[in-house]
Amino acid sequence: MSQSSLDLGLPSKAADWNPTRDAALSRLDRFVEAAGNQYARQRNFDFGAGKHAKVSQLSPWIRHRLIQEEEVLAAILDQHNLTTAEKFVQEVFWRGYFKGWLEHRPDVWQYYKHDLMQLFGQLDKDASLARRYDEAVEGRTGLACFDAWVLELTETGYLHNHARMWFASIWTYTLNLPWQLGADFFYRHLVDGDPASNTCSWRWVCGLHTVGKTYLARASNIEKFTAGRFNPVSDLANAAPALEDLRPIHINAPSFASHDLSGRRFGLIITEEDCSLAQLDLPRPAAVLVFSSRTERSLKPLGAIAARFGPLAVKDAMVRTQSGFDGPISEYADENWAEALRDWKNANALEACVTSRLTQGPVQKRLRTACRDADIELIQVTRRYDQLVWPNAKRGFFGLKKKIPAILDGLGLT
Numbered sequence: 001m002s003q004s005s006l007d008l009g010l011p012s013k014a015a016d017w018n019p020t021r022d023a024a025l026s027r028l029d030r031f032v033e034a035a036g037n038q039y040a041r042q043r044n045f046d047f048g049a050g051k052h053a054k055v056s057q058l059s060p061w062i063r064h065r066l067i068q069e070e071e072v073l074a075a076i077l078d079q080h081n082l083t084t085a086e087k088f089v090q091e092v093f094w095r096g097y098f099k100g101w102l103e104h105r106p107d108v109w110q111y112y113k114h115d116l117m118q119l120f121g122q123l124d125k126d127a128s129l130a131r132r133y134d135e136a137v138e139g140r141t142g143l144a145c146f147d148a149w150v151l152e153l154t155e156t157g158y159l160h161n162h163a164r165m166w167f168a169s170i171w172t173y174t175l176n177l178p179w180q181l182g183a184d185f186f187y188r189h190l191v192d193g194d195p196a197s198n199t200c201s202w203r204w205v206c207g208l209h210t211v212g213k214t215y216l217a218r219a220s221n222i223e224k225f226t227a228g229r230f231n232p233v234s235d236l237a238n239a240a241p242a243l244e245d246l247r248p249i250h251i252n253a254p255s256f257a258s259h260d261l262s263g264r265r266f267g268l269i270i271t272e273e274d275c276s277l278a279q280l281d282l283p284r285p286a287a288v289l290v291f292s293s294r295t296e297r298s299l300k301p302l303g304a305i306a307a308r309f310g311p312l313a314v315k316d317a318m319v320r321t322q323s324g325f326d327g328p329i330s331e332y333a334d335e336n337w338a339e340a341l342r343d344w345k346n347a348n349a350l351e352a353c354v355t356s357r358l359t360q361g362p363v364q365k366r367l368r369t370a371c372r373d374a375d376i377e378l379i380q381v382t383r384r385y386d387q388l389v390w391p392n393a394k395r396g397f398f399g400l401k402k403k404i405p406a407i408l409d410g411l412g413l414t
């Protein structure tokens, strides 16, 4: 196939983030062909908003599990061998790696949340910090590439991976702003905003993930990989000293307890964290509850595009559940989840509720608290993919990378 016919024309404007499983499947279908050599050669080029066809742009759907990593890998490996699709396959595994890494270290998420609260307080007191922060998040730094990425992020909910790396490096080392405020800005605006991928990537740029190894954005690299759109020569910091964080990080290996649900009267809960629960291999629930209110990611407001995707993805999950389940399905769009759980539990005489494994982040905190307040047992089922990936995410990515062929085997994908 010629290069131009592989130019998929996948748009990146906000309107194209259609939060349905069908949209994910059709985007995957259009991308599969390009996931081999073309991806390996061109994935690092950022041609700008609306021109991201060299990468899949599947991240918002994968993030909300409208489509599973396993399904993406299966489709890619159906058309390419592992050698040809190696780069793409590895990128997909980076997501599971960061998820597993953070599950091993809940402290890292807690420290980030704590630091953020302090920094928000500092913004109220430190006028110089507040001015520099405002200039950055409003795209008024005068640095053309950075200001353009702010505009693209806030208007489309997406940035190319390379732009995210340059952005985080410039934020930290050229603009001298605290990385946590930048991570928060990303998390609030990215339609794929994810506590693990986002926080760990920012930490990676600053030398906190691979301790001491940082990422320095260079003008020549930006010029090359933006195809000459930007060339911030002599505008960027020329050193990226690693940040230090000496607080203790405890490592807790995630456990995967199996739950015997046979004979138990339980209800199924769908949240924006996993919009394909019908694919979990569970006995039939007595009732289904769908939480379609959005969960705030920060004390600062969510970007409009990111705010819209999750609740609509949950509605799509509800519609799909309706076609295969004849029991009661309740949608709850209000803020008070505990009240909804109490009513639902009583109306359906439930003993427990089940959802897929909740990872570090605000939905986990919210649902756990609500279940406790409503006095209902919460059972979390971990997907097989996560069970295979997370134990290999204890340290560096290399440990997981070595295991990719064995994991693919375990999933029956080779």
Ligand SMILES: Cc1cc2nc3c(=O)[nH]c(=O)nc-3n(C[C@H](O)[C@H](O)[C@H](O)COP(=O)(O)OP(=O)(O)OC[C@H]3O[C@@H](n4cnc5c(N)ncnc54)[C@H](O)[C@@H]3O)c2cc1C
Pocket: 043, 055, 056, 057, 058, 059, 060, 062, 063, 091, 092, 093, 094, 095, 096, 098, 159, 160, 161, 162, 164, 165, 168, 186, 187, 190, 192, 193, 194, 195, 197, 198, 199, 201, 202
């Ligand atoms: C500072 C920074 C912040 C980031 N924040 C997020 C985030 O909040 N949510 C998020 O999903 N990704 C995040 N990433 C990772 C990556 O940039 C995006 O996953 C990727 O750009 C999404 O575009 P795509 O779907 O076209 O990726 P593709 O290149 O087509 O890759 C396919 C899939 O693999 C996964 N993936 C690819 N690269 C990475 C990576 N480096 N880390 C983790 N998963 C990856 C994604 O699920 C992606 O959809 C961040 C990266 C950086 C440098």
